[in-house]
Amino acid sequence: MxxxxxxxxxxxxxxxxxxxxxxxxxxxxxxxxxxxxxxxxxxxxxPSPGPKAPSITQAATATATAGTASIAGKVSFVGEAPVASALDLNADPVCASTHDSPVMGRDVIVGADGGLKNVFVYVQSGASGDYDAPDAEVVLDQKGCVYEPHAVALQVGQTLNLLNSDSTTHNVHALPEENKPFNTSMPIPGMVIPKTFDETEIFKVKCDVHPWMSSYVGVFDNPYFAITGADGSFKLSGLPAGTYTVAARHEMYGEQLLEVTVGDGEAGEAAFSWGG
Amino acid sequence: MRTATPRGLHRFAVVAACCTLGLVFAGGLVTSTGSGLAVPDWPLSYGTLNPPMVGGIRYEHSHRLIAGSVALLTTALMLWAWRREPRRWVRALALVAWVTVLVQALLGGLTVLLLLPTAVSVTHGGVAQVFFTLMCLLAVVTSPRWLAARAAEPSHADVRAIGIVAVACVYVQTLLGAWMRHTGAGLAIPDFPLSYGRVAPPFTSAGLDMVNAVRTRTYVLHYLDSIGPVAIHFAHRAWAAVVLAAIVTLLVATVRRHGQSRLFVGLSAMAVGLVCAQALLGGLTIWTRKSVIPTTAHVALGSVILATAVVHAVIYRRCTTLEVDRAAATAPVSRGAAHA
Structure with missing residues (x-):
């Protein structure tokens, strides 16, 4: 690579x-x-396979050694989910030829059981102390002219590897407000550009060559974060006993907050929902 | 030799003005397609003059190529005018146009290299309107009809003043439009002509909850962090009403004062028609969720309206005489012969 x-x-x-x-x-x-x-x-x-991105739960638990409590739950979408439309990839023949079936928009993905995917769930306040950035590197891949994954999360100081697995040109245009914005061209298949971030925030990344491409990067100052999977579930592990403000942020619907108190060894619960 | 304005200079100026309108459209396409940073470097594109023309690169690089061509045309026009045009102020106008296109090119480069800062991008959009207007003026003032025109009609202070106010109103509107586009507020109000079902949208934090509920549930649009984009968007809509009022007032004043002048009445009526068409394009932009063609046409038509208002003001100054103004004060409605 x-x-x-x-x-x-x-x-x-x-x-x-x-x-x-x-x-x-x-x-x-x-x-x-x-x-x-x-x-x-x-x-x-x-192009060579990039470093495998650790699952977000792994990333959270791998560096959280201070406590034995956890907070788990589900982010649900109530009501009729918006119908995703197929992306028009014809602006670049390479993109169009990469897929055999239509690629659907990823703004809102609701699972069969009503779970909302790609929601950042994280401890917004209540976690004290400094947390070292984990060594594991996170990958944001440009593959088939879409970002894989659609949402990535990492800690302050942790490395995010931008990877181009396509045989076409991409640019990575990041739109943070707290961190330094950048616009990087990635014209060479297989090239990787590492990035690190100093400030906590969730920001959008887009490709201006292929305007349908967007992704969201969450940067957190503690290891207690997760991104919901297809079933909308999440788990924040390794928490010390305490009271936490847990935030859930979705690109379409915004942010919700919940206060959760957990004791040592306890498994707290948090449930979020949008729609209706 | 500067004995008379060459007819070819006028034709060349007309071609250059038309190409400039094409450039405005191409620039509008860049923003409408979200391609502003598809090419991260400047002045070259991916280090070359011939990058792969795919996706957003096609729009951004085409804009640069057209801009380069228009800059060359403007340079040639300036040099030709400087060599053959006998009127000093016309030569100066050509020089101003040339400097403007150079400044515009630098602004274009800056907005790419600085990652589309709002102030620079809005200025780039605002200078584009000024540049197109300058090119239209050059085409007008080098035309045989301009040269042959005589100040036969009395000048009326109200028409002059309203004409200038109309120009100012239109230009402010183009800046508001550019501000809206470059802050991503184009769909901050997703319905038209109402705003979230009301005459005016909410501007409070409590209203933001309603705004986001309507956006996400009814229109499947992303939530807003603040009410700011709604305010910017609504300012553009509200000022459109001011522009319409100014342009209609200009038409009424022109008809009152110069009802027999096909030129004056025709220009001001054209301005009213263009503003109405522009309102329709604005509606289409919303109804089609910022579909590329109506959105870009909305930008280009804004340039045409500004140029029309300026040309009206300039021709009025050319074809009327201040000497008669005092006498006309006692006889406000002119019945003079039509002026061509």
Missing amino acids: TVYAEENGVLKFHGSRGVTTVAAVGLVSASLLLGCAKEDDARADP
């Missing part, structure tokens, strides 16, 4: 990871020796 980093607004090659390291260095060296590093050569670097 070819890794790049931005230095003073310029993309710099920072080597490869895993078994592709030697090959990539060799390719770059050969290009430099030949004095004509063609764009086609760069594009020939095959």
Whole structure:
């Protein structure tokens, strides 16, 4: 996997990871020796599978060692769910050819049991102390001209690897308000750009080349966060005993707050719902 | 040699003005398609003049190519005018247009490199309107009809004043429109002509709950963090009423004072027609959820309305005489011959 980093607004090659390291260095060296590093050569670097993104629950539990309590629950959608429409990928033939079946919009995904997917659930207040960023890296992949996953969450200081698995050009246009905004081109298949964030917030990421592409990144200053799955469920583990303000944030519906108190070893519950 | 305005200069100015309108449309397409940052670098596109023309790159890079072409046309127009145009003020106007297109290009670059800051993007939109108007003025003042025109009608202070007020109102509206577009407030009010089913939308935090309930349940639109976008959007709508009032007042004053002048009445009537068409396009923009073509046409027509208002004011100044103004004060309704 070819890794790049931005230095003073310029993309710099920072080597490869895993078994592709030697090959990539060799390719770059050969290009430099030949004095004509063609764009086609760069594009020939095959996409390699990126580091597997840890599930958000894993990320939360892996670094939470301070307590034994947990808060679990479900985010529900009440009533008739909006009908998702198919994305029009024809603006880029590469995108259109990637999928055999229509790709549906992901703004609102409601499971069969009424669970609302892609909701950030996190401890907004009540968690005290400093939490080291976990070593596990989170991946936001551009694959088939959609972001995978649609929502990612990580801790302040944790690495988010932007990956382009497509054989077309993407740009990653991040729209944070607390962190530094950026707009990075990713024209080379397989290229990875690592990013870290200093401030807590949930922000949108979009691709201006393919305007239907959007994703949301949640950055938190503690490890107690999760993103709901297809069934709308979530679990925040490893909490010390205490009273917490738990927030649920969905890109379409906004934010809801709940106050939950848990003791050592207790399993608290929280339920959120939208719609109706 | 600067003996007379070459007829070719006028034709060239007309072509350049038409191309500028195309440029305004192309620029509108960039925002309408959300392609403003599809090309992250500037002045090159992905380090080349020939990037892959896919998705948003197609709109952004086409806008740059058209802008470059219009800049070249403006340069040629300025040089031609500077060489052959006998009127100093026309030469100065061509120079101002040339400087404006250069400033506009820099603003375009800045808005890309600074990631579309609202102030820069709105200024880019506002200068675009000014530039198109300047190009239209150059086409008008180099025309044979302008050169042959005589100040035969009496000038009336009310028509002059209303004409200037109308220009100011229209320009403020184009800035409000640009502000709305570049803050993403284009669908902050999703219904039209009402606003959330009312004459005026709510502007309080309590109203925000109602706004978000209607947005998410009825229109399946994302929630709003604050009521700000609603206020910006409504300002654009409310000011549209002010523009319509100003333009209609101009027509009424023109008919009263110069009812026999096909030129004056025709221009002011055209302005009223354009504003009505613009209101319809604004409605279409909402009803089609900011569909690309009506949204962009709304932007381009805004430029045309501004240019029409300015041209009306300028031609009025050209074809009327202040000398007669005093005498006309005692006989407010002119029955003079039609002026061509």
